[in-house]
């Protein structure tokens with residue numbers, strides 16, 4: 412479903428600030444895979460997601476979705492295939508528009524020739540029933556401006572908008588990190604529910620190791636622009652935070668101490 416082949420990205424080339432953000436990244440996700448991504452600060456996790464969404468292009472390497480080379484496809488075209496939720500609850504929705512208008516915009520995003528955001532009765536029913544799955548009573552607030560919603564409600568709406576069109580790839584970039592613990596828990600369980608419902612192929616960055624272990628069938632750990640550990644299925648189910656830390660130490664020869672991942676246990 413998704414393939415990254417030999418992806419490299421260098422920032423500020425030939426300057427004192429030169430930085431290898433991605434170093435020979437190879438990754439393949441099969442349909443329905445849910446992969447969690449952990450790693451130290453500056454490891455290249457967001458840069459990798461930006462390569463997939465088209466916000467950045469690699470210096471070398473190929474990005475494929477459904478066996479199609481999309482390396483040079485602009486971001487706005489890829490957005491028909493990709494859903495994304497960011498850390499900032501303000502990033503995924505338009506605050507001055509209503510819940511219904513936001514949903515209509517997201518709905519038309521993956522329709523090739525549809526620019527209208529008008530909502531007929533059938534569409535409104537679809538929006539209502541989709542909102543019901545969140546159990547936040549938003550289905551009765553279709554005309555409320557999104558700017559009035561709490562951070563958790565906005566993030567739940569962003570998640571719904573990113574998933575209800577069944578994207579080929581769902582990208583979650585620390586999407587629970589800015590929420591208080593109870594809201595983060597709610598968004599985590601909604602993520603599980605929405606991803607499982609449509610078996611969405613998903614990549615989720617998190618600094619919360621427990622969340623990385625609890626969700627998904629695959630896990631990768633990144634460090635200094637490289638994927639240093641990949642764990643799948645059975646092996647992932649048996650993984651613990653202690654084992655993960657030991658693996659990091661074994662591979663890198665240094666302790667994972669000052670990382671904010673540790674604070675999220």
Ligand SMILES: Nc1ncnc2c1ncn2[C@@H]1O[C@H](COP(=O)(O)OP(=O)(O)OP(=O)(O)O)[C@@H](O)[C@H]1O
Nearest residue numbers: 422423430432450451452453454455456457458459
């Ligand atoms: N536009 C940019 N210009 C210059 N350097 C950048 C740019 N974007 C990212 N970097 C650098 O590339 C490296 C990888 O950054 P990236 O944001 O992908 O890391 P990350 O793993 O997501 O980190 P964090 O967990 O701290 O968010 C970092 O050293 C970062 O400072």
